[in-house]
Amino acid sequence: MQRPIFLDGHGTTPTDSRVVKAMMPYLQEQFGNPSSQSHLYGWEAEAAVKLSRETLAEAIGAQPEEIIFTSGASEANNLALKGVAEAYFQRGKHIITVKTEHRAVLEPCRYLESLGFEVTYLPIQSDGLLQLKDLEDALRPDTILVSVMAANNEIGVLQPLAAIGRICHDHKVLFHTDAAQAIGKIPLDVKAMNIDLMSLTAHKLYGPKGIGALYIRRRPPLNLAPQIHGGGQEHGLRSGTMPTHQIVGFSTAVELALTELNREAGRQKRLRNRLWSSLKQLDGIILNGHETERLPGSLNVSVEGVDGAALLLGLRSDIAVSSGSACASGRTEPSHVLLALGRERDLASASLRFCIGRFNTEHEIDRCASTVCQTIEALRQSHQSFKDKPNLDKTSGNTTLSIN
Incomplete structure (x- = not known):
């Protein structure tokens, strides 16, 4: 058939065969835990994660230490929004986002509303683009974060990230973007676009499911409250054993996408x-x-x-x-x-x-x-044809012709 x-x-996308090939050694011979520092298997895995982090950082104009691996863009979005809210609530409790965001942004925003935060959901124009004046008008002294998707996951519309970033930074407000659909499809540069936090995922660009990342600006320092506590991996921001094979697959997928x-x-x-x-x-x-x-x-x-x-x-x-x-x-x-x-x-x-x-x-x-x-x-x-069929008048039992 x-x-x-x-x-x-x-x-989602199928995993490219070249990505699968790159992942396979870390499922079999080089299967060590990157946190295991006392033997060869751990060193091999640690080296692979380090190289992958460098690849991802270079792809978006960041530094390797600014990349935190997650299970995908949904987790990265939650870490960005909730992490900023918890870290900066004494400065303000106002967040701005857009009505057309992915639910992985809208639902955390609604959750934060239940905790006393106020969220402004900006409208879009008929072409799907955000009107920058609406953003400027919505900013307040207590605004701590703006979250705007880079590329919409339904209509593909590209928002003007650099212009949004400039407005946010002029008002000393943090700027987060969900770039799950954008990475590997359009050029991204977190510095040029004034982006403080960027969510990424692998399975939209021919990488494996279950792996993503969050870019977190380091200079000047940005505070973020961890959402998963445990062994202290990823600078304590995202605990859990790191899936080396998925991380390698992610970086390989990004490298291939940028090359092509x-x-x-x-x-x-x-x-x-x-x-x-x-x-x-x-x-x-x-x-x-x-x-x-x-x-x-x-x-x-x-x-x-x-x-x-x-x-x-x-x-x-x-x-x-x-x-x-x-x-x-x-x-x-x-x-x-x-x-x-x-x-x-x-x-x-x-x-x-x-x-x-x-x-x-x-x-x-x-x-x-x-x-x-x-x-x-x-x-x-x-x-x-259905509309043109005669309808039975139930009250009289007569057949009447209905032309709508």
């Missing part, structure tokens, strides 16, 4: 535009998010005149695609990101999130476009 074409890379960044960005953008050119030939296909300020392989559309659940059901045997965040796929509510864009609930529910990745081909994109267009047309025809 032919497997569906995978176009859901914003949810320019070529892949151009290729993915061409394929994305090819897909969009086909889809927009149909009436009632609406692009979600800014047309150009987004990730190269990202395309999110809403479809008028179809039921969202029926659309996904009609595609699932041929195309692996989603209607929103994978972390919220079990929810019946429409995407909070699309609602924030101003989409009506029915239209937000009838959306498709495409992510074109490293292993997708032109042939697959053409097949995808054809399948999606045929499915939409079939659903619209079926819906119209």
Whole structure:
């Protein structure tokens, strides 16, 4: 049986075979605990972690000691938000974020609200971009942290990090960004962008699941309250035995992505535009998010005149695609990101999130476009036929023709 074409890379990506190869020695021969300092196995693992930390730091313009390994971006986000809140609550209890953030940012913010913190959730413009004046107007003397996602996980929109960072630093407010979707896809530089905290993960760029990192600015010093206590690993900020094989896989994935960044960005953008050119030939296909300020392989559309659940059901045997965040796929509510864009609930529910990745081909994109267009047309025809059917008047027993 032919497997569906995978176009859901914003949810996760397959682990690149080159990454798997780099990881394997640390699952077998070099399996030591990096904290074991009395023998060869521990030294080997420690050396691998050190090299990986240097690779990740170089990728974002940081220093190795500013990289703290976590289980993923969700943990990194929680450490950043809760860690800052606990460390700086005497200075202020006001946090600013954006309505379209990932739930790994929104839920910690709601938790902090239950503890007495005040959170301002900024709106976005119709193209998904934050209006900088809204941020400036929201800043207060008691604001301690601003958290804005680098690249949105549903619509791929890229926020102006450098401009946001300048505003935050001018007001002496810490700036955190969730860059889980951005690392390895666009250039990142924490110094040039005035970023104090940056959350990262491996499985969005062909690395293993279960490993991420948090960049924490060291100069000038930034205080952070640990959220996991134990053996004191990672400068006491994140205790727990370090998974050497996953760390090596993470750094290898980042290294490969940066090496291929320019070529892949151009290729993915061409394929994305090819897909969009086909889809927009149909009436009632609406692009979600800014047309150009987004990730190269990202395309999110809403479809008028179809039921969202029926659309996904009609595609699932041929195309692996989603209607929103994978972390919220079990929810019946429409995407909070699309609602924030101003989409009506029915239209937000009838959306498709495409992510074109490293292993997708032109042939697959053409097949995808054809399948999606045929499915939409079939659903619209079926819906119209149903609307045009005679309805039975239950009160009189007579059949009446209903034209809607």
